[in-house]
Amino acid sequence: MTTTLNKFYVTKEGLKKVKAEYERLRDFKRQKTMGETPNLLHSEEPNPEYLAFQEDMSLLDSRIAEHENILQNAELIQKPPRGKEQHRVGLGATVTVDLGGEVDEFTIVGTLEAEPVQKKISNECPLGSGLLGAEVGDIVKVKTELVNHDCKILKIVYQYS
Amino acid sequence: MKAFLRFSNGEPNLSASEKKIVQKLSEAATIISTLYLVQRDPRYPGANFYPHDATREEIERASKQNPSILSPYTFVERDKAGKLVAVPYSKRFKKELVQIAKLLREAASLSKDKEFRAYLVTRAQDLLRDKFDKSNILWLNTEQSKIGFVIGPFDRYIDKLFFRKRAYMAWIGILDPLQTDELSRFKDTILLSERNYLPGAKRAKIAKVKIRVEDTLVFSGLIADFLFVGNNIPSSADLYLIKKYGTLFTLFNQPTDWRFSNWLFPIFQRIFSRKIKGKFTEEELKHAFLQTNVLHEACHTLMRYEDAQARLRELTPYFDELFTDLLGVKGCGTLILKNALTERELEAILIMTICHSLYFYTSIPVRPHLNPYALGGALIIDFLVKGKALRKQVDGFSLDSYRAFMALNQLTSIVEYYVALGNHQEAEEFLKKFSLRKIFSPFDPYLKGIPKETLPSLTRAKNNVR
Numbered sequence: 245m246t247t248t249l250n251k252f253y254v255t256k257e258g259l260k261k262v263k264a265e266y267e268r269l270r271d272f273k274r275q276k277t278m279g280e281t282p283n284l285l286h287s288e289e290p291n292p293e294y295l296a297f298q299e300d301m302s303l304l305d306s307r308i309a310e311h312e313n314i315l316q317n318a319e320l321i322q323k324p325p326r327g328k329e330q331h332r333v334g335l336g337a338t339v340t341v342d343l344g345g346e347v348d349e350f351t352i353v354g355t356l357e358a359e360p361v362q363k364k365i366s367n368e369c370p371l372g373s374g375l376l377g378a379e380v381g382d383i384v385k386v387k388t389e390l391v392n393h394d395c396k397i398l399k400i401v402y403q404y405s
Numbered sequence: 406m407k408a409f410l411r412f413s414n415g416e417p418n419l420s421a422s423e424k425k426i427v428q429k430l431s432e433a434a435t436i437i438s439t440l441y442l443v444q445r446d447p448r449y450p451g452a453n454f455y456p457h458d459a460t461r462e463e464i465e466r467a468s469k470q471n472p473s474i475l476s477p478y479t480f481v482e483r484d485k486a487g488k489l490v491a492v493p494y495s496k497r498f499k500k501e502l503v504q505i506a507k508l509l510r511e512a513a514s515l516s517k518d519k520e521f522r523a524y525l526v527t528r529a530q531d532l533l534r535d536k537f538d539k540s541n542i543l544w545l546n547t548e549q550s551k552i553g554f555v556i557g558p559f560d561r562y563i564d565k566l567f568f569r570k571r572a573y574m575a576w577i578g579i580l581d582p583l584q585t586d587e588l589s590r591f592k593d594t595i596l597l598s599e600r601n602y603l604p605g606a607k608r609a610k611i612a613k614v615k616i617r618v619e620d621t622l623v624f625s626g627l628i629a630d631f632l633f634v635g636n637n638i639p640s641s642a643d644l645y646l647i648k649k650y651g652t653l654f655t656l657f658n659q660p661t662d663w664r665f666s667n668w669l670f671p672i673f674q675r676i677f678s679r680k681i682k683g684k685f686t687e688e689e690l691k692h693a694f695l696q697t698n699v700l701h702e703a704c705h706t707l708m709r710y711e712d713a714q715a716r717l718r719e720l721t722p723y724f725d726e727l728f729t730d731l732l733g734v735k736g737c738g739t740l741i742l743k744n745a746l747t748e749r750e751l752e753a754i755l756i757m758t759i760c761h762s763l764y765f766y767t768s769i770p771v772r773p774h775l776n777p778y779a780l781g782g783a784l785i786i787d788f789l790v791k792g793k794a795l796r797k798q799v800d801g802f803s804l805d806s807y808r809a810f811m812a813l814n815q816l817t818s819i820v821e822y823y824v825a826l827g828n829h830q831e832a833e834e835f836l837k838k839f840s841l842r843k844i845f846s847p848f849d850p851y852l853k854g855i856p857k858e859t860l861p862s863l864t865r866a867k868n869n870v871r
Contacts, residue, residue, distance in 0.1 A: 361597070370741070390738075
């Protein structure tokens with residue numbers, strides 16, 4: 245879950261989801277630790293139930309820490325101010341492109357919310373990073389080790405507030 | 406000879422009534438295999454659909470007077486005066502089809518699945534009237550049904566004279582929900598963008614493309630002969646239906662495993678250099694093979710050149726199947742740019758595409774009807790070798806994936822021309838430039854030990870049945 249300069253770019257909706265998941269994980273931990281916890285020793289051997297419990301707890305703690313880190317470093321994706329910036333591809337922009345003979349439309353989001361099947365691509369994937377800053381009519385070369393495409397920008401729309 | 410395969414995949418988790426349903430459907434599938442064997446005759450390009458002494462010109466002439474001569478669901482016979490006449494399948498096979506319809510209705514009465522029941526009852530009716538649209542539309546609603554069952558005449562591959570007549574087949578399978586979910590997402594990602602087509606293409610957004618993965622229990626008729634790893638119903642032969650209602654493509658687990666373990670992976674181990682062999686695991690390649698199948702079946706629905714069949718006639722499957730494979734590989738480029746596929750996965754897909762081409766080549770001596778696939782594979786190999794993407798080294802072939810991707814994109818554009826605009830003569834001349842023997846012979850020394858009979862002969866396969 246990496247992101248540019250340790251910032252997590254998220255939409256309002258995405259941030260709400262992260263907060264809700266964070267609360268759910270904390271509640272779950274609270275419930276787990278409120279009840280009776282297994283003893284360390286089971287006769288002379290370490291208690292397998294205790295070991296499993298510890299493993300679950302450390303997994304839960306790392307997920308909670310991960311969500312805390314996101315919340316502390318989250319930066320809301322906002323619609324750019326009216327004028328020139330709205331004609332440029334930025335985070336939150338829904339872009340229509342001609343990509344090597346295929347017309348494609350997707351929204352550029354942070355890595356956290358990227359879901360290509362939902363037409364949301366990350367600002368760090370080759371296409372997302374290649375298009376940032378481009379304007380309608382621009383032809384951008386998008387390259388990876390194996391793929392090399394010209395990408396013509398047909399339309400840019402900002403839907404996020 | 407029996408065109409019938411029963412796959413041994415353990416005891417499927419079925420209730421007592423579901424077992425009875427499968428039993429009824431198996432009986433129907435057994436009967437359908439006998440109808441397929443009446444249609445099939447690999448010695449003649451028109452199989453047994455047309456009189457063996459009738460020429461293409463005579464049949465075409467007769468069809469102008471009587472269009473049912475070239476209907477997908479008729480046999481062409483000579484009457485007492487020697488005149489060509491059309492005999493509908495439902496008339497010729499009345500006795501058997503009545504039996505099958507009865508079994509389907511009995512299976513329907515045992516089923517608690519409303520959608521599946523409606524489909525079975527309608528399919529029973531459709532088999533008796535040689536019209537399959539109604540039941541094909543209902544089949545699309547059975548994507549979540551536990552039992553998967555298709556029966557009827559659908560694919561045209563054994564009519565090499567006109568590529569029109571449909572051959573009977575049936576399959577039975579049990580839904581694999583986990584694989585269905587995973588591959589469904591992959592399919593959705595592939596079909597997100599809208600291609601630009603050449604002139605002549607009919608612009609259309611496919612209504613819905615659904616997918617189901619099944620543990621296969623039974624193959625019968627044409628599908629047992631060809632041992633497909635996936636199939637679309639409605640098929641691209643019924644594009645008008647696909648455009649309005651969509652299609653449901655089924656991927657078959659056991660035939661996929663069979664083909665991969667017995668042929669594709671051994672071919673991979675034999676032909677590639679040590680460096681490539683050390684790079685990919687068997688598991689990764691198997692997953693790539695599944696992905697190539699999804700790409701292939703999904704891209705069948707991207708075909709928009711509706712007049713291709715009229716122009717290319719019996720050459721249609723050569724171009725259709727190859728174009729579909731190439732579109733799939735090309736589409737992977739976009740997926741990489743969106744991080745929906747890794748470059749490593751694309752490399753594995755390219756490797757499986759090469760192994761698959763060689764698989765079809767090795768199957769030709771025993772299964773000549775797979776020739777369209779083998780020739781398509783030959784074109785792929787030829788472009789990769791000439792594009793210096795596939796090179797012979799001391800310890801096997803090396804692959805330059807960048808060059809491979811470029812070479813196949815170039816081939817896509819060439820093949821698209823023939824599919825979109827080419828006439829029969831130029832398409833024929835184009836294909837003649839590629840000799841299977843010449844293109845594949847550098848691979849012969851590496852393929853020693855690969856079973857010559859790449860698909861089980863239908864009689865021998867009986868040994869594999871439970």
